Amino acid sequence: MERIFFHVDMDAFFASVEQADNPALAGRPVIVGAAPGRRGVVSTCSYEARAFGVHSAMPIAEAARLCPHGVFLPVRMKRYSEVSAIIMSILFTYTPDVLQLSIDEAMLDMTGTGKLWGTPEECAFKMKKTIRDRTGLTISIGASANRYMAKIASGMSKPDGFLLIKPGDERAFMRSLPLEKLWGAGEKTRERLKARGLTTMAAIQDAPVSLLMSIFGNAGGRFLAMACQGQDPGVFTRDGENKSVSTERTFEADISDRTILIDELRMLADELSFRLWDNTMHTGCVGIKLRFADFTSITRQRSLAVPTASADCIFQEAMQLFDANWTCGKALRLIGIFLSSLVPESHIENSLFQEEPPKSALAEQVVHELQKSGKGNLIRGTRLNRRG
Numbered sequence: 108m109e110r111i112f113f114h115v116d117m118d119a120f121f122a123s124v125e126q127a128d129n130p131a132l133a134g135r136p137v138i139v140g141a142a143p144g145r146r147g148v149v150s151t152c153s154y155e156a157r158a159f160g161v162h163s164a165m166p167i168a169e170a171a172r173l174c175p176h177g178v179f180l181p182v183r184m185k186r187y188s189e190v191s192a193i194i195m196s197i198l199f200t201y202t203p204d205v206l207q208l209s210i211d212e213a214m215l216d217m218t219g220t221g222k223l224w225g226t227p228e229e230c231a232f233k234m235k236k237t238i239r240d241r242t243g244l245t246i247s248i249g250a251s252a253n254r255y256m257a258k259i260a261s262g263m264s265k266p267d268g269f270l271l272i273k274p275g276d277e278r279a280f281m282r283s284l285p286l287e288k289l290w291g292a293g294e295k296t297r298e299r300l301k302a303r304g305l306t307t308m309a310a311i312q313d314a315p316v317s318l319l320m321s322i323f324g325n326a327g328g329r330f331l332a333m334a335c336q337g338q339d340p341g342v343f344t345r346d347g348e349n350k351s352v353s354t355e356r357t358f359e360a361d362i363s364d365r366t367i368l369i370d371e372l373r374m375l376a377d378e379l380s381f382r383l384w385d386n387t388m389h390t391g392c393v394g395i396k397l398r399f400a401d402f403t404s405i406t407r408q409r410s411l412a413v414p415t416a417s418a419d420c421i422f423q424e425a426m427q428l429f430d431a432n433w434t435c436g437k438a439l440r441l442i443g444i445f446l447s448s449l450v451p452e453s454h455i456e457n458s459l460f461q462e463e464p465p466k467s468a469l470a471e472q473v474v475h476e477l478q479k480s481g482k483g484n485l486i487r488g489t490r491l492n493r494r495g
Contacts, residue, residue, distance in 0.1 A: 108218060108219060109218070109252060109274055110216075110218050110252045110253070111216075111217045111218050111227055111250060111251075111252060112214060112215065112216055112217065112218075112250065112251060112252070112253065112254050112257040113214070113215040113217050113227075113230075113231065113234075113248050113249070113250050113257060114212065114213075114214055114215075114248070114249045114250075114254070114257035114258045114260065114261040115198060115212060115213050115214075115215060115234070115246055115247075115248050115261070116211065116212045116246065116247050116248075116249075116261045116262070116265070117191075117194065117211040117212065117244060117245075117246050118154075118244070118245045118246060118247055118265060118266040118267060119151055119152065119153050119154055119157075119266070120151055120187065120191075120210070120211035120244075121139040121150055121151035121182065121183075121187055121211075122137040122138070122139050122151050122152055122153035122156070123153070123244050123245070124183075124186060124187055124190050124244070125137050125139060125180055125183075126153065127242065127243040127244060128186070132178060134155060135153070135155060135177075135178050136152070136153055136155040136156035136158075136159060136161070136174050136176070136177040136178065137152065137153040137155070137156060137177070137178045137180065138152045138153075138156050138161060138167075138170050138174065138177045138178065138179050138180070139151045139152065139180050139181075139182055140167055140170075140179070140180075140181075140182065141167045141179070141181065142167070142179050142181070143167060143168070143170075143171035143175075143179055144168075144171075145167065146167070146366070147166075147167045147370065148163075148164050148165060148166055148167060148367050148370055148371075149161060149162065149163050149164065149165045149166075149167065149170050150163060150182050150374060151163055152170070152177075154266060156170075156174050156177050159173045159174040159177075160173045160174075161173055161174050161177070162359055163358075163359060164358050164359065164360075164362060164367055164371070166367075167179070182374065182377075184374070184377045184378055184381060185381055187210060187211075187378075188210065188378060188381035188382060188385065190242055190244070191210045191211065192382075192385060193241060193242055194238055194241075194242060194244070194246070195207055195213065197234070197237055197238055197241065198213055198215060198234070201215065201217070201220065201223075201224060201230065201234055202215050202216060202217055202220055204216035206343065207352075207353075207354075208343065208353075208354070208355065209354045209355055209356065209378075210354060210378050212261075214254055214257065214258075214343050217230065217250075227250045227271050228269065228271065231248045231250065231269040232269065234246075234248065235248065235267070235269070245266060245267035246267070247261045247262075247264045247265045247266060247267060247268050247269070248260075248261055248264065248268075248269045248270075249261030249262065249263065249264055249269075249270050249271075249272075250269070250270070250271040250272070251271070251272040251274075251277065252272075252274040252277070253277070253337075253338065253339035254339050254342075254343040255290075255333075255334060255337075255338070255339040255340060255342065255343070256272050256277050256280070256337055256339070257272075258290055258343065259272070259280075259281075259284075259288070259290055260272050262288070262290060263288070272337075276337075277336070277337025277338070278312070278336050278337045280337060281308055281312070281334075281335055281336065281337045282308055282309050282312055283308075284308050285307075285308070286300065286301075286306065286307060286308055286311075288308075289308065289331075289334060289335065290334070291330065291334060291340075291342065291357075291402070291440070292331065292334075293358070293359075293360055293361045293400065293440055294360050294361070295361055295400055295438070296323070296327075296331075296400065299322060299323070300322070303318070303322060308335055311331060311332075311335045312335050312336060316328060316329070316332045319331050319332050323401055323402060324401055324402070324403065326401070326402050326403045326404075327401050327402035327403070330342075330402045331402075351445055351446055351447040351449065352379055352382055352383070352390075352445070352446050352449070353379075353396075353443060353444065353445035353446070354375050354378050354379055354443060354444060354445075355375070355396060355441055355442065355443025355444075356371050356374075356375065356441065356442055356443065357398075357440060357441045358439070358440055358441070358442075361400045361438035361439065361440050362438060362439055362440075363436050363437060363438040363439070365433075365435065368429070368433070368439060368442060369426065369429075371442055372395075372422060372425050372426055372429060372442065372444065373422050375425070375442070375443065375444045376418045376419075376421040376422035376425055376444060377418045377422075379418075379421060379444055379446055380416055380417060380418035380421055381418075383416035383446070383449075384416050387451060387452040388416065388449045388450065388451060388452060389414035389415055389416045389449070389450050389451075389452055390411070390414060390415060390416070390421070390446035390447065390448060390449055390450075391410060391411050391414040391447075391448030391449070391450060392408055392409065392410050392411060392446065392447045392448040393408065393409060393411065393421055393424040393425055393428070393444065393445075393446060394406055394407060394408030394409075394428070394444070394445045394446070394447065395407055395408075395425050395428045395429055395432070395442070395443065395444055395445075396441070396442070396443035396444070396445060397429075397432065397433060397439055397441070397442060397443075398439065398440050398441035398442075399437060399438065399439060399440065400437075400438040400439070400440055402440075404441075405432060406445075407428045407431070407432050408428070408445070408447070409424060409427075409428060410448065411424065414448070414450050416452070421444065421446070425444050429442075
């Protein structure tokens with residue numbers, strides 16, 4: 108049986124949710140992150156804003172310079188999590204094997220579902236229509252016999268597209284792409300490749316793996332060799348066997364600014380906290396994932412004395428792990444948080460853990476319940492009040 112994977116990626120997700128919720132924003136350059144004049148980075152921007160050169164992880168001040176007439180909005184993580192949960196629930200109706208990679212993307216193993224949903228093309232368009240009808244949003248879907256190529260395909264089909272890379276075509280497909288389309292290789296990596304005369308995907312495919320390893324080390328060389336050949340270097344895998352939730356952010360360009368990285372950690376912690384509250388779960392272990400510019404990756408985790416669902420607690424633990432394992436100025440291409448040792452909230456309420464939760468966690472729970480009932484909306488004061 109031939110394997111088939113879908114990579115589902117929501118188009119300009121935060122900005123698209125804002126446009127769907129407020130039709131007056133349709134067609135306008137929407138930039139989600141912070142207001143001009145305040146410290147922060149772009150979380151997501153609409154395609155209209157991207158036409159002016161705005162992109163995620165860009166400082167808000169730079170985005171305001173490039174697109175002064177843009178609509179700048181604060182992050183509404185609760186709302187995005189609600190919409191994400193709807194979309195993920197739809198994806199689970201098509202296959203039980205859904206790996207949520209972040210709030211706005213997922214990897215689906217669609218192997219053996221043809222009798223239910225038809226060809227990959229037929230299935231993808233049914234999936235896209237269902238999500239559009241339920242949420243008003245568009246998604247891009249890439250399909251291939253391995254996960255990495257499915258990711259490449261979804262990126263090539265944006266926005267609102269579908270692309271299938273047929274089994275056996277992976278190497279030729281990669282060979283036809285410009286170097287800029289090599290997912291996982293940032294600008295600095297491409298510069299180092301070009302400095303050694305490897306200016307095209309074909310040149311890298313034909314280069315000996317030993318050459319790539321001499322430039323980027325064993326991990327980086329192997330990654331590039333496999334990725335350029337259209338093979339799966341194993342970057343989209345589950346976090347162990349224990350039940351866990353995770354989210355991560357891959358940057359368009361390597362990031363070495365601690366302020367931006369910490370801001371991303373805060374966003375990731377908020378996202379995971381909402382997912383825990385929605386599922387009435389607490390976590391007993393917080394971990395981080397860092398992937399550096401040389402393609403090496405590390406994961407570090409620590410157990411908690413008291414299970415929590417608090418975004419503040421998750422963020423503080425993640426930040427301590429980050430500071431202990433990141434060297435100032437060292438560029439990252441990916442940052443992520445994962446939570447494991449999950450326990451139902453009822454276990455906490457039944458006094459298995461005797462310590463009182465921090466007041467911030469209680470406040471978050473109250474706010475979450477208000478939002479869930481439609482009686483309130485949370486925007487972090489740090490996003491409104493921080494000034495540059």
